[in-house]
Every structure is written in structure tokens, then in C-alpha cells.
Amino acid sequence: MRYPYLFLLLFLSNLVVFSQEQKDSYWLYDFEQAKEISKEEDKPILMYFSGSDWCRPCMMLQEDVFDNYKFQKFKNAFVFLYIDIPRNTDLLSSDQKVQNFKLLSTYNKQKTFPLINIVNHKGKILDDISGYSSLRDTTYHFEMFEKYSR
Numbered sequence: 001m002r003y004p005y006l007f008l009l010l011f012l013s014n015l016v017v018f019s020q021e022q023k024d025s026y027w028l029y030d031f032e033q034a035k036e037i038s039k040e041e042d043k044p045i046l047m048y049f050s051g052s053d054w055c056r057p058c059m060m061l062q063e064d065v066f067d068n069y070k071f072q073k074f075k076n077a078f079v080f081l082y083i084d085i086p087r088n089t090d091l092l093s094s095d096q097k098v099q100n101f102k103l104l105s106t107y108n109k110q111k112t113f114p115l116i117n118i119v120n121h122k123g124k125i126l127d128d129i130s131g132y133s134s135l136r137d138t139t140y141h142f143e144m145f146e147k148y149s150r
Helices: 004-022 031-041 056-066 069-074 094-107 139-148
Strands: 045-050 079-084 115-119 125-130
Touching: 031 045, 031 079, 045 056, 045 094, 056 139, 069 139, 079 094, 094 115, 115 139, 125 139
Parallel strands: 045 079
Antiparallel strands: 045 115, 115 125
């Protein structure tokens, strides 16, 4: 094989793209795109900060909220933006890393994980819920979703 490094690079880049697509298809990864859709469709943005490979509360929140059948009714009420801050930064492209860390410094100054912000199309935070307890109580999450869904 003449270009073994090229093959490896292509394989790894496909792996990153595939792993991001494995998250549910309703999640976006680009804030500018989310703001455009939010404005066009007149929907708030649900901005979710996660540490996918190290944050146990994030993993529990994923199971208890986003993978919960009760969440289905909100899938058309929001524009969903997933901001991953993994310890293994190879899971993100360099552009995605830059964008995610910029969003982290702007919208998650306390660096709390998990964090859900409800944001309007101009980027103004309307509401938030930070952290997730081992009691696994999703009441506040679903109340917030209900409050901002139309």
C-alpha cells in the first residue's frame, strides 16, 4: 500500500463522523446552524453540554431523559444542540473542538456537567438546569421542556 497513513486518517475521520451520527439524528453540532433553524422555525434551542466519555451524571441523564419515551413529545419543540467535551479529544474534529470549547467558555462558565440551556435564536439563555443527581429525578427537566415547548 503506497499511502498507509492516508488510509488510517480516512478510517479515523469516518469513525468520528459515525460516532457523532450514532447520537440521535435530531442533535446538531453547529451553533450557527442551530440558531438559523431556531429563527426559521421559531423554536428555542436546547443546548446540552456533556462529557460523553467521563461524566457519569451525563450518561445517566442521557438514559433517563433523552432516551426516555416521555422525551419523544418534545422532539419537535426544540432545536437540539449537542456540545461534547470529552477527555479523549480525538473523538472530535479540530474544528468541533474549537467550537465546543468556545461555547463552553460562553455558555457554561462554571464548567458544570451535565448542563442544559434553553437558548433563543439570538443566543440568549432563557433557562438552564445544571448537574444531575444520583437520585435520577427528571421532574425538573421535563417541567422545563414543557414550559418552553409550543
